[in-house]
Amino acid sequence: MAFNTEQQPGMTESVAPETRGFRLNHSMLRVKDPQRSLAFYSRVFGMRLLRKLDFPELDFSLYFLAALDEGEVVPEDVDERTRWTFSQRGILELTHNWGTEKDADFRYHDGNSKPQGFGHICFSVPDLDAAVQWLDSHEVPFVKRPDEGGIKHVAFVTDPDGYWIEILEPARLTGLGRS
């Protein structure tokens, strides 16, 4: 399959058949307190919990969340749902190492202060202004509002662990970073 998109130094010209069916399933973030994080991601971002996996011998649990489209049907059967979950794109995995929620001083590193690495996750929304109003109504802290900073039309907020979440509206980005 040839790329019909963009070429840049390094990019292969075609997709190897051995990679057929590869899907970017999820990104994993460690969270201090799953109850707090589940409340945040379900209430503010409308995410649903597809699977929780417990590993008592290793003292951790994993939570797999998705923001689904209206009418999208998730299998009820747990094995079917497991297969379905791990076949999707754009799942958020939250890892809870048991006990961190009881340690007042415990916190995770957001990747934007030093040492840097991971930057953020991003939600696409149909209406940026309505989303900003919605986030304000839940007192979600803003790192940057749409009209602030060098790049307009995108916002950044933080989740309960301090991870950055970008908010964008696809139709507003067509003029951005044109080379």
Add this chain to the structure above:
Amino acid sequence: MAFNTEQQPGMTESVAPETRGFRLNHSMLRVKDPQRSLAFYSRVFGMRLLRKLDFPELDFSLYFLAALDEGEVVPEDVDERTRWTFSQRGILELTHNWGTEKDADFRYHDGNSKPQGFGHICFSVPDLDAAVQWLDSHEVPFVKRPDEGGIKHVAFVTDPDGYWIEILEPARLTGLGRS
């Protein structure tokens, strides 16, 4: 819309209508050398470059990559493709702060050594054994092979910046972490 999936402390029982259309569009990782990262993600994971955005006034570029299904059509027109890109799920954004590739000592933090936070991205594959063979044929470093460690049937490899990439086959995970 009621959740038909899992309930846990913290989860709301229904999805607020204000979150309709919210999609987990991408995760962002900073990379030292985009040419090296594009070669890796296109060659080994079959990803395509949907958009590159340059910000010369801020000395950085953004690369938006996707592992697409066979036959999936990406708009040719750049504005349409921009809207399409930011409407998808499961996009990988790579950020290149200009000049890091020329600094021999420069490296990003993977989030798994201290201080911890972000953990990994994950590709779902149709055949784990074939994928392991494919990764070995490209000499991709393994953090954990499927038969190693406490959790079988998943592998972890590293990308050129040292970020962890999980590899899993959905059908093999149905017995995992059952509570």
